[in-house]
Amino acid sequence: MFYFIHKYSGGFDMLFLSEQEMWQSVTLEDVMDAIEDAYAIHKSGNYKMPDRFIAQRDKNMMLYMPCFLDSVIGTKMLSEFPDNPSLGIPYLNGLMILNDATTGLPKAIMNGSALTAMRTGAVGGVALRYLAPEDAASVGLVGCGMQGLHQLLYACEVRPITDIYLYDAYAKDLSGFIERLSARLASFGKNAIQIHTCADTRELAEHSRVLISATQAVDPLYPDDEELLRGKCFVAIGSWRPERRELPDAVWKLVKNAYTELPYACEESGDLKIPLEKGVLTQERVHFIEDLIEDTKQGHPHEQNETRCFKSVGMGLFDVRTAQLIYEKALGKGIGQKLNF
Amino acid sequence: MFYFIHKYSGGFDMLFLSEQEMWQSVTLEDVMDAIEDAYAIHKSGNYKMPDRFIAQRDKNMMLYMPCFLDSVIGTKMLSEFPDNPSLGIPYLNGLMILNDATTGLPKAIMNGSALTAMRTGAVGGVALRYLAPEDAASVGLVGCGMQGLHQLLYACEVRPITDIYLYDAYAKDLSGFIERLSARLASFGKNAIQIHTCADTRELAEHSRVLISATQAVDPLYPDDEELLRGKCFVAIGSWRPERRELPDAVWKLVKNAYTELPYACEESGDLKIPLEKGVLTQERVHFIEDLIEDTKQGHPHEQNETRCFKSVGMGLFDVRTAQLIYEKALGKGIGQKLNF
Numbered sequence: 259m260f261y262f263i264h265k266y267s268g269g270f271d272m273l274f275l276s277e278q279e280m281w282q283s284v285t286l287e288d289v290m291d292a293i294e295d296a297y298a299i300h301k302s303g304n305y306k307m308p309d310r311f312i313a314q315r316d317k318n319m320m321l322y323m324p325c326f327l328d329s330v331i332g333t334k335m336l337s338e339f340p341d342n343p344s345l346g347i348p349y350l351n352g353l354m355i356l357n358d359a360t361t362g363l364p365k366a367i368m369n370g371s372a373l374t375a376m377r378t379g380a381v382g383g384v385a386l387r388y389l390a391p392e393d394a395a396s397v398g399l400v401g402c403g404m405q406g407l408h409q410l411l412y413a414c415e416v417r418p419i420t421d422i423y424l425y426d427a428y429a430k431d432l433s434g435f436i437e438r439l440s441a442r443l444a445s446f447g448k449n450a451i452q453i454h455t456c457a458d459t460r461e462l463a464e465h466s467r468v469l470i471s472a473t474q475a476v477d478p479l480y481p482d483d484e485e486l487l488r489g490k491c492f493v494a495i496g497s498w499r500p501e502r503r504e505l506p507d508a509v510w511k512l513v514k515n516a517y518t519e520l521p522y523a524c525e526e527s528g529d530l531k532i533p534l535e536k537g538v539l540t541q542e543r544v545h546f547i548e549d550l551i552e553d554t555k556q557g558h559p560h561e562q563n564e565t566r567c568f569k570s571v572g573m574g575l576f577d578v579r580t581a582q583l584i585y586e587k588a589l590g591k592g593i594g595q596k597l598n599f
Numbered sequence: 600m601f602y603f604i605h606k607y608s609g610g611f612d613m614l615f616l617s618e619q620e621m622w623q624s625v626t627l628e629d630v631m632d633a634i635e636d637a638y639a640i641h642k643s644g645n646y647k648m649p650d651r652f653i654a655q656r657d658k659n660m661m662l663y664m665p666c667f668l669d670s671v672i673g674t675k676m677l678s679e680f681p682d683n684p685s686l687g688i689p690y691l692n693g694l695m696i697l698n699d700a701t702t703g704l705p706k707a708i709m710n711g712s713a714l715t716a717m718r719t720g721a722v723g724g725v726a727l728r729y730l731a732p733e734d735a736a737s738v739g740l741v742g743c744g745m746q747g748l749h750q751l752l753y754a755c756e757v758r759p760i761t762d763i764y765l766y767d768a769y770a771k772d773l774s775g776f777i778e779r780l781s782a783r784l785a786s787f788g789k790n791a792i793q794i795h796t797c798a799d800t801r802e803l804a805e806h807s808r809v810l811i812s813a814t815q816a817v818d819p820l821y822p823d824d825e826e827l828l829r830g831k832c833f834v835a836i837g838s839w840r841p842e843r844r845e846l847p848d849a850v851w852k853l854v855k856n857a858y859t860e861l862p863y864a865c866e867e868s869g870d871l872k873i874p875l876e877k878g879v880l881t882q883e884r885v886h887f888i889e890d891l892i893e894d895t896k897q898g899h900p901h902e903q904n905e906t907r908c909f910k911s912v913g914m915g916l917f918d919v920r921t922a923q924l925i926y927e928k929a930l931g932k933g934i935g936q937k938l939n940f
Contacts, residue, residue: 270692274615274938274940276938276939276940277940306654306656308654311652311663313647313649313665313667315647315667315672318703320665320672320674320698320703322652322663322665322674324654324661324663326654326656331656331661331678333661333663333676335674335676335696337672337698337702337703337704338703339701339702339703342702342703345701345702347702347704351611351702351703351704351705352703352705353696353705353708353940355676355694357661357678360680360686361678361680361683361686361688361692362659362661362678362679362680362683362692363678363688363692364692364693364694367694367708368940369940595936595938597615597617597936598617599615599617599618599694599709599710
């Protein structure tokens with residue numbers, strides 16, 4: 259018994275979207291809604307998200323992150339090349355590829371590192387939707403990179419932010435970052451926000467109601483000082499390795515509940531793993547933000563004390579759902595380049 | 600200690616090549632030379648080719664095949680969706696992505712299933728360069744699909760073929776295939792080749808000096824008849840699973856040496872595994888074609904008796920080296936679509 263290995267290829271179309279076209283296709287609210295959809299899909303179980311696959315040669319890595327939804331298949335393919343920054347090239351680059359869930363045919367290709375920043379910013383934004391005080395007017399950012407910039411865009415979208423505070427241990431001159439941030443904020447109609455730089459994270463924490471960290475810190479970024487940190491809303495999106503942490507013990511002593519996305523965050527992120535091992539945090543106090551979202555939507559918000567914290571480790575579902583939304587919106591608006599392959 | 604998660608993305612170019620543009624960029628000889636380069640790279644050990652990674656949901660599969668060369672990184676990303684043929688869509692589709700070996704930045708995207716056919720055809724062509732009698736004028740093909748068509752294009756390039764014989768157990772009406780094959784042969788200036796269809800593989804073998812199979816056969820395709828098969832040159836590129844085979848025992852009794860690409864072919868392909876287990880073939884008689892190529896180039900061709908056989912299981916190195924050549928030739932000729940991502 260034998261048959262055609264396969265028939266003839268070619269003649270199919272896919273859509274290419276550059277970083278700029280991706281941003282033209284969606285609003286910040288759209289992307290946050292996509293993240294909430296992703297949480298709902300995760301809760302429903304109607305997806306398949308294999309472990310990411312890493313191919314490595316010496317210190318350079320190629321990462322493949324596939325995720326099957328019922329309606330689309332997404333693969334984020336990223337390169338992590340540690341020497342790039344010394345060449346003036348981003349450390350992380352890549353593509354997001356969408357395939358049709360019924361036929362497997364490629365449907366769209368877009369900028370994968372732009373997608374990462376876009377959706378990670380929105381993950382932080384969604385956390386703030388549910389955790390930050392309604393009247394929070396100040397936000398502090400530790401780690402002034404591309405991820406941090408996007409975190410601020412969404413923070414300013416979900417809360418009435420008037421002042422941004424910045425700190426980066428490695429970039430003492432933040433003028434370039436401030437210029438890019440101001441331009442991006444202005445493009446979303448936010449021209450009146452004041453941007454300040456801080457000498458250290460203590461100063462940053464003193465001024466900020468919301469504290470976002472987007473670093474690869476090994477040791478906690480903030481002073482381990484309960485009085486300083488009480489009442490803050492923390493979003494920690496960096497340092498996702500087991501031996502690294504962004505947040506000091508004081509945070510875990512202050513919060514009633516810790517929020518994250520996935521069970522394995524407690525092993526993958528030192529921010530949860532280390533305090534759990536030390537007993538500063540207990541497993542019963544770790545909750546999934548998808549439950550908080552659902553409970554809140556059903557009129558049963560979780561009891562919260564004044565200090566709040568969300569630790570993100572990310573998941574492929576965010577990428578594929580966000581990319582799907584961008585693709586659909588782009589198609590609807592006639593944005594992007596059609597490729598016949 | 601902490602630093603930028605990453606800098607800003609965007610502003611880089613990559614090249615998109617459709618199936619048609621891929622063929623416009625290279626000649627058949629170019630692609631076969633790329634395959635010989637791939638063998639030389641494999642022999643040198645200067646590459647890294649991780650096991651392919653499969654993500655599966657139900658019966659649908661996404662396959663990721665990365666391969667690092669010193670000069671480029673390639674990832675072939677294929678989908679295998681068994682229900683596609685019933686929808687009139689190829690079973691196998693995909694993309695080939697090239698990344699810069701120094702920075703990881705995406706450099707090129709091209710049609711991955713077209714690449715597969717192009718390079719698999721050339722793998723067969725290279726085998727014929729070294730194994731087929733110089734004056735072979737007839738070639739038979741079992742399995743008239745896209746892979747088979749491409750095998751014939753290369754066979755007609757490397758030997759003075761005047762007659763092609765076709766057989767397919769599933770497609771009794773081969774007129775569509777013959778039309779496509781004639782058009783492709785004509786596009787390479789080969790207008791005078793006669794194309795014949797056969798009632799069975801015995802008739803095919805009687806007429807053909809070279810016998811190519813490109814099927815997913817479970818059981819051997821040809822009669823197990825030494826007299827019928829003596830003196831033929833076999834290229835078997837299908838049925839690469841351990842329980843499947845295209846070639847009957849008679850082939851292994853007739854040949855002095857069996858050629859393949861990789862040590863694991865003896866486990867991965869039933870065409871080698873089954874006769875080895877039965878003792879019809881012995882491990883000492885299995886050779887790597889890269890050694891035959893090198894020895895022949897150095898003026899020491901292997902001793903050959905009249906029946907010859909090459910079993911291909913394929914490797915990612917073929918894809919990446921072929922894609923790299925296509926990319927370089929396309930750049931040189933100004934072919935393809937530049938994408939700023």
